[in-house]
Amino acid sequence: MTTRNDLQHLSVSELEHLLDETDTSIRAVRAELQRRRAAEQHLAIEQLEERLAAAKPQWAEVKGFFEHVLKELRK
Amino acid sequence: MSQAARAGASPAAIGQITDERKSQLLNWLLLLLLVYLLVAAVSIIGDGFKQATGDQARQLFAFSSNPFVGLMVGVIATALIQSSSTVTSIIVAFVAGGLPVAIAVPMIMGSNIGTTLTNTLVSLGHVRDKNEFRRAFSAATVHDFFNLLAVVIFLPLEIMFGLLERISLATAGLFYGDANLSMSGINVVKTATAPVVNGVGGMANHLPTVAAGIVMIVVGIAMIFLAIRYIGVLLKQLMVGRAKAVMHNAIGRGPVAGIASGAVVTFFVQSSSTTTSLMVPLAGSGTFSLREIYPFTLGTNIGTTFTALLAATAVTGAVAIHALEIALVHLFFNLFAVTLIFGLPVLRDLPIAGAEWLAGLAAENKLFAAAWVLGVFLLLPAILILVTVMLF
Numbered sequence: 001m002t003t004r005n006d007l008q009h010l011s012v013s014e015l016e017h018l019l020d021e022t023d024t025s026i027r028a029v030r031a032e033l034q035r036r037r038a039a040e041q042h043l044a045i046e047q048l049e050e051r052l053a054a055a056k057p058q059w060a061e062v063k064g065f066f067e068h069v070l071k072e073l074r075k
Numbered sequence: 076m077s078q079a080a081r082a083g084a085s086p087a088a089i090g091q092i093t094d095e096r097k098s099q100l101l102n103w104l105l106l107l108l109l110v111y112l113l114v115a116a117v118s119i120i121g122d123g124f125k126q127a128t129g130d131q132a133r134q135l136f137a138f139s140s141n142p143f144v145g146l147m148v149g150v151i152a153t154a155l156i157q158s159s160s161t162v163t164s165i166i167v168a169f170v171a172g173g174l175p176v177a178i179a180v181p182m183i184m185g186s187n188i189g190t191t192l193t194n195t196l197v198s199l200g201h202v203r204d205k206n207e208f209r210r211a212f213s214a215a216t217v218h219d220f221f222n223l224l225a226v227v228i229f230l231p232l233e234i235m236f237g238l239l240e241r242i243s244l245a246t247a248g249l250f251y252g253d254a255n256l257s258m259s260g261i262n263v264v265k266t267a268t269a270p271v272v273n274g275v276g277g278m279a280n281h282l283p284t285v286a287a288g289i290v291m292i293v294v295g296i297a298m299i300f301l302a303i304r305y306i307g308v309l310l311k312q313l314m315v316g317r318a319k320a321v322m323h324n325a326i327g328r329g330p331v332a333g334i335a336s337g338a339v340v341t342f343f344v345q346s347s348s349t350t351t352s353l354m355v356p357l358a359g360s361g362t363f364s365l366r367e368i369y370p371f372t373l374g375t376n377i378g379t380t381f382t383a384l385l386a387a388t389a390v391t392g393a394v395a396i397h398a399l400e401i402a403l404v405h406l407f408f409n410l411f412a413v414t415l416i417f418g419l420p421v422l423r424d425l426p427i428a429g430a431e432w433l434a435g436l437a438a439e440n441k442l443f444a445a446a447w448v449l450g451v452f453l454l455l456p457a458i459l460i461l462v463t464v465m466l467f
């Protein structure tokens with residue numbers, strides 16, 4: 001990792017070069033993150049049938065939530 | 076020769092494809108039958124409502140002539156039935172039976188709020204993990220905040236200027252002409268639905284007039300409920316491939332594509348509750364961010380308006396224009412709300428800010444989530460209706 005001390009020994013052109021490299025790296029990391037995120041979203045959409053079938057309130061879970069609330073209230 | 080046969084597929088594979096096609100065809104025919112039942116049910120309710128109320132619909136619904144009560148009736152009815160399509164179709168039928176449009180408009184707005192209960196209930200299932208719950212609850216309540224904000228803006232405009240009612244009447248007029256003119260000539264919908272409508276009417280006619288009207292309303296509501304439920308089930312099977320394609324295409328393409336995909340997918344599955352609930356677990360897991368889900372949610376509000384428009388096609392005669400008018404109110408209310416709130420940067424982020432704030436509180440103390448669910452969807456509307464009915 002480059003520290004402030006290291007930077008003080010670099011010339012202006014070396015600093016500019018370092019900045020360009022860093023910019024390029026950040027863009028590449030962002031693009032890769034975006035690509036992975038999109039891939040994850042596409043994968044989730046591929047399971048649309050199952051997700052549509054499950055897209056309704058599960059009453060046991062709603063009941064569980066209110067039991068959780070009552071437990072929190074009693075604390 | 077089929078594609079599979081040309082490609083040299085085995086007889087078993089060809090047989091499977093043929094079976095799938097047969098099953099699809101059967102599903103489409105069933106779908107047509109259910110749409111027919113939906114349309115017939117609207118006529119049955121309209122006729123029953125006329126019979127039960129005589130010309131007293133306005134007096135009967137006097138309690139909801141206060142727009143806030145009408146709004147709360149819409150909220151509670153939709154929260155209990157958990158289907159805004161069913162409630163709006165019933166409202167269209169009541170308008171066809173003589174319910175004044177001015178009384179029905181706040182009910183339509185209320186149904187928009189009531190329908191958001193479903194995805195909020197789905198989000199409660201994520202209670203075990205604090206961060207997952209915060210993300211899921213904010214993805215659900217962003218819909219609540221948007222629809223509440225839409226009502227805060229458009230209900231006063233409606234009370235003061237009758238904005239939506241005027242625009243919708245003018246638009247419906249383009250299709251039907253003057254409201255006082257009855258439609259002449261053969262009406263295909265009326266003729267087609269006559270056997271079912273007359274059949275139910277004939278069976279109820281053994282009862283006294285008012286009771287017969289009430290029986291027709293109940294039968295009609297049950298038919299609408301079942302028709303919309305099974306239309307949703309069939310469409311999910313038939314359109315899931317197209318819905319997938321639409322959603323894949325919208326990824327990474329910005330908010331307008333998100334709104335469009337929400338509208339189209341909801342149109343495909345005929346249930347905004349389903350499409351908004353679908354996104355809650357995806358928000359909980361972090362697959363989609365709140366900002367990505369928000370436009371999709373707004374699109375569902377637009378996609379769900381098709382059912383009421385379809386229901387309005389069932390209505391014939393002089394009231395047809397008003398049935399279409401109230402269905403258009405539903406469409407324009409949601410179109411204008413999305414255009415105004417999402418279009419203006421000053422308003423756009425308010426639902427997100429509200430949802431994040433509430434989800435932050437609820438993640439720390441679940442009592443806030445419970446108070447929101449019970450307060451907004453049941454207690455507050457019930458108290459407001461009760462107080463208004465008792466005082467006025």
